[in-house]
Amino acid sequence: MIRDAAIVLLTLNEVQGLNALWDRIPRDRFRELVAVDGGSKDGTREFLAARGVPILDQTIPGRGVAFRVAAEACHAERLIFYSPDGNEDPDDIERLDDLLIGGARLAIASRFARGAVNEEDVSPFRPRSWANQGLTALANLLFNEGPWVTDTINGFRALRRADLLALDTSVKRFPIEYQISIRSMARRWPIAELATNEGQRIGGASKALSWPVGKDHLKVLFSELHNAKPLRD
Template sequence: MSEYDDVCVLLPTMNEAETVARVVEDFRDAGFENVLVIDGGSTDETRSIAREAGARVAEQSGRGKGQAVREAVRDHVDASYVLMADADATYDAADADAMLDPLLAGETDHVIGDRFADMRPGAMTRLNRIGNRLINLAFRAIHREDYGDILSGYRAFTRESFERLHLTADGFGIETEMAVECVKNRVSVAVVPITYRERPGGSATNLHPIRDGGVIFLELYRKAKTNNPLFYFGSAGVASTAAGAAMGAFVLYRYLAFGISHEVIAVGAVGAVILGIQLLVFGVLADMIHSLHREQIERYERAVDAGTPGRPSETGGHDAGEDRGSEGRGPDSTPHEEAGEADD
């Protein structure tokens, strides 16, 4: 019996023939017998090479990393713990112990590997590094949690906690969505320093920085609707109000300087300001409702943890019934004696 018998190593792949064997063998050498490769329709020899290296291989029914992860956990993983990594050999199997320790100790339900703790030269381009920093800053500002490196593909989590997350992203936005859903569902998260290496020569990345970065920013903003409504509606309100104020200033300047009136722009300016103020007010109200909802959920969870639901003694229902049934009885009286007293 290995200490990792209840752990499944999950490797989403797409044309990773150059590196997948090395990654599978590294994890198997580290003591992980259950290695699952979920392939997104590779056109190279990724699947056959992964099988030869000792991995279970499944071909996903759809496309994209997010869909692959959801399908793998739902249909192909029976273990209680999942260790997810990329198959491009940028992550180190030697970090698996540190990733799993908080889970196996019961300290947390989700672990994120922080690539910035030990990022090797050439592992990330300057553009990607700047983009990652901006996305992490945006995440902290919008969702008010600091997970260090929300775009890290090195994750460890319990299958039970994964099933609590409402995940819909199909592509590389899956990591961002998982981080946001952990905040939303109050899943405990630990951040562990890991090593991040340069991709081996000959392997090509499936990441498109500009396109995928834009998708991730949109995902962050979209998820703010239910997790931070004040930011979601307030930012749109501020933008609309600022646009209206700018148009109004232009109309006023043209009228005072040249005597030219711009009625249509003026009407648009007033409309934009009114819309912006309404959005700000709506954001404040939505944030209040969201806060009250979270308070109610927390109270309910505390009640469940304390075992109060159904406890009769605190509500007085069951105890009160017993008191009423025993009222007037002496400590030594019996039901038969009472019945006899009633007959008399």
């Protein structure tokens, strides 16, 4: 049975990852497969076009914009956001959709849940992991009234198209996932996680520079404080 869901590929110069992972993406089990491309110049667009994948262009750069472009263009009920860069395990795409089918309003592939693997686990110095866990703890303490969410920031996630539109997100860049998590918590939506195995990046370099991105996440946190638990009805 074809899932009433769309796999949304988030791409910016990811041709090496696409070449390595393409055959593992469960393309034939989903109603839609689209790519939101931020202006690739390494052959990514040609790779996708040769395989008949619709490419949605961004007139404004940024990961948050890409989420909204996908929500406005897709027709499927559910959206699974996947970056083919090697960090995200394509075997989890269907598992995320299953969590939505099971009743979750937001499904997250967690790098910090019991049994998960984070790409920094190979190193004793884990600045990204520590920053992520600190920001996640703040979000839980300030906004969450349900079970503790272990990874509020990972972009490998799924939610219903209508829910993404209803969240009325405003972030243009990387903290989009953090804003989605916080606003879902504030609405008391059921959030489900699965333990994922984060691999090493294939080609290129990470586009999320730790300090600037960390500051952007804190700005999002402060901007959402009006929805914090003590201020709710």
